[in-house]
Amino acid sequence: MSTNIAVIRFPGTNCEFDVLEVVQQLGAQAHIVFHDEPGLGNADAVVIAGGFAHGDYLRPGAIARFSPVMTAVSEFAASGGPVVGICNGFQVLTEAHLLPGALQKNAGLKFRCGPTDLRVESSDSVLTRAVATGDVLSIPINHFEGNYTCSAETLAELQSEDRVLFRYVNNPNGSVDDIAGICNQGRNVVGLMPHPERACHELLGSTDGVGLMQSLLDSASRS
Amino acid sequence: MIFEAVVEVRLRAGIADPQGATIERALPALGFEGVDGVTVGKSIRFTVQADDESAATALVTDLCHRFLTNPVIEDSEISLTAVATSPN
Numbered sequence A: 001m002s003t004n005i006a007v008i009r010f011p012g013t014n015c016e017f018d019v020l021e022v023v024q025q026l027g028a029q030a031h032i033v034f035h036d037e038p039g040l041g042n043a044d045a046v047v048i049a050g051g052f053a054h055g056d057y058l059r060p061g062a063i064a065r066f067s068p069v070m071t072a073v074s075e076f077a078a079s080g081g082p083v084v085g086i087c088n089g090f091q092v093l094t095e096a097h098l099l100p101g102a103l104q105k106n107a108g109l110k111f112r113c114g115p116t117d118l119r120v121e122s123s124d125s126v127l128t129r130a131v132a133t134g135d136v137l138s139i140p141i142n143h144f145e146g147n148y149t150c151s152a153e154t155l156a157e158l159q160s161e162d163r164v165l166f167r168y169v170n171n172p173n174g175s176v177d178d179i180a181g182i183c184n185q186g187r188n189v190v191g192l193m194p195h196p197e198r199a200c201h202e203l204l205g206s207t208d209g210v211g212l213m214q215s216l217l218d219s220a221s222r223s
Numbered sequence B: 001m002i003f004e005a006v007v008e009v010r011l012r013a014g015i016a017d018p019q020g021a022t023i024e025r026a027l028p029a030l031g032f033e034g035v036d037g038v039t040v041g042k043s044i045r046f047t048v049q050a051d052d053e054s055a056a057t058a059l060v061t062d063l064c065h066r067f068l069t070n071p072v073i074e075d076s077e078i079s080l081t082a083v084a085t086s087p088n
Helices: A016-025 A069-078 A088-095 A152-160 A210-222 B018-026 B053-068
Strands: A004-009 A029-034 A045-048 A083-086 A102-104 A112-120 A136-143 A147-149 A164-168 A179-183 A189-192 B002-011 B042-049 B074-084
Touching: A004 A016, A004 A210, A016 A029, A016 A210, A045 A069, A045 A088, A045 A210, A069 A083, A083 A088, A088 A102, A088 A189, A112 A179, A136 A210, A147 A179, A164 A189, B002 B053, B042 B053, B053 B074
Parallel strands: A004 A029, A004 A045, A045 A083, A083 A189
Antiparallel strands: A102 A147, A112 A136, A112 A164, A164 A179, A179 A189, B002 B042, B002 B074
């Protein structure tokens, strides 16, 4: 049976079809799971796609965290299943306490949108196993609240446990330690602000996201 | 009893406040001198039913911690005012 990816859609999510398209392009299956569903269907991995879940009201991810589907996502993550949150999905994962820290408004209050160079800092995660540490990937960002912040203790923990997966080559948003993406201790839950699903076709200007999406599919087929 | 609750949410000390900084930078151009320390937060108002003030405080504190604020970056201050002794 081919690998199957559940793509979570909240009211206001807008990147779910880009993820679906890329997963299918890479030869796997994907299906949309709406936020009020209690289960994930037959999923080998979960992607929380970008957008503005519940309008980003109160704070990005604050309301999405209480959607029924998040109970299933938390259980899936706890059982070791691969979970990736992209952009707004990263914000949802921090609000749900599946990843530490928080994403606040960009330094300088600038909405950042454009290709960004990311350095892969660890190939040990469900999203980076098919790329090499030190690789520099061109992946677009598109966010207003991507300024990663956390306590000094959390930062030290992320650094010492090699859980910073991506750093910006040129920090666009004020993130502490240039952090663009992190993982949990189990290395199966990953959050990142850049959009790898938007860098998977020559027509989009970069195919550097393919290695990341392929990593997820490889991880999914093993889980 | 019914209490009117006002929750003021503000960024924790040490967390950058780009909105406050941007407003502060704009002030001299508008002719406002001597204004410092601008910070931007939000205020959330609602009514809450509880047996007494300490029960209401406990409920709103829990609400703040679990939902209205993100404790990684935000603090909150709660004000309660009794407005009625029982619901209509």
